[in-house]
Amino acid sequence: MDSDREFSDLKLERRECEKCGAAWINGQHVWGGTGNTSESSELDLAGLVCNKLGNHQCINPMKGKEGGQTWEYRAGYIDGMITERKKNIQDMNDRFGDL
Ligand SMILES: [Zn+2]
Numbered sequence: 001m002d003s004d005r006e007f008s009d010l011k012l013e014r015r016e017c018e019k020c021g022a023a024w025i026n027g028q029h030v031w032g033g034t035g036n037t038s039e040s041s042e043l044d045l046a047g048l049v050c051n052k053l054g055n056h057q058c059i060n061p062m063k064g065k066e067g068g069q070t071w072e073y074r075a076g077y078i079d080g081m082i083t084e085r086k087k088n089i090q091d092m093n094d095r096f097g098d099l
Helices: 004-008 041-053 071-096
Strands: 014-016 023-025 028-030
16 A cells, blocks of 8 residues: 555645635634634634534534634633733722822
8 A cells, every 4th residue: 555645745725614714724724814723623613603604605514513612701701801900900009099
């Protein structure tokens, strides 16, 4: 069996979800903009985009699956950061008064 042959004509296969604009390179989902990917990438994509926007055109194999990140999750994360920042500013004000 000639297994080298498989690697001799490597090419980038790029597929794009017509519906969500998500991109897969060689079957691996990558985030637009950052080009990042992860194990749960497709599931996160489903939670964030495909479950809401996707229809039969959507090519995400994880579409309709629960368990990925959602905007609710992200919003909670961001809310937490904002609360933290406000608290820091409040601490500063308490410490230095109104300069
Ligand atoms: Zn999609």
